[in-house]
Amino acid sequence: MDSQSPQDKARRLTVGSVLRSYVAQWRSQMQALSPPEQAAVLLIQPFTVARWLTIPDVRSHDRIQLALNTALSPLLILLFFNDFVDFSMPVAAFGGRALPLWSVVLLHSAVLSAVQWTITDWASKPAWMEALFLGMAFLCSIAWISIMAQELLSCLSTLGHIMSLSPSIMGVTVLAWGNSIGDLVADVALARSGAPVVALAGCYAGPMFNMLVGLGLSFIIKTVIMYPQPYGLHYSANISVSFGFLFVALLCSIVAVVLSGYRVTRPWGFCLVALYFAAMLTSLMVESNLMQV
Incomplete structure (x- = not known):
């Protein structure tokens, strides 16, 4: 009978054993799927890995993931603010060559990742670090949502151009349906579960938030970027x-x-x-x- 505690077993882990466990877990998950499901998983696997690398899992004590999150999450946040700060803006010189902003951020985040690796183990991490990773996960999740929304708008614009549809028609149909289908399902589920007041409040609070906060922040960001030129609405x-x-x-x-x-x-x-x-x-x-x- 093994008398070792989970903490003792965690401390005996190595990078190689953890990586092998990743591969074994992925293979077991793939074997349990049908061929069409495997094809779908492989299709979205790059996006899944990218999210795994940049969004910290606060509940996990995986040193490898948290170290990679510390190194790569700042790059995602920098990409999120690319409208304000150019991702490839030269900020330093090394060996007669200008270093872009992303490389300087990556260098500093790699140093922080190394520090984080040395002060944690496989069993636990400091309590203050959990709060830090929680804030990082929140920011990175918002960044992913923003990036996906921008790509969705680009796809809708391309589709509207191909079909000769105006942006306003695309907005009141496809974009509105895609943006509201989640609220529709949630509100119906709330109403059927005996909370109709909450569902009714959500029906009005969600669009109000989008119009006041979403539209207001969008106008603020756009006018700040274009200042001192005015932003003309079409x-x-x-x-x-x-x-x-x-x-x-x-x-x-x-x-x-x-x-x-x-x-x-x-x-x-x-x-x-x-x-x-x-x-x-x-x-x-x-x-x-x-x-x-």
């Missing part, structure tokens, strides 16, 4: 259509809820769905020049 008639239907829906919701004794009834739900389809039909008619706004 007007589209569908923007007026969308805001008009949104205003009508909110105003009518207030009146309907008050008249029904502060209850959201099923008929009013059908009215809101019909109003949404009317908004989509109007947007398509405006885009097709069948209606002037």
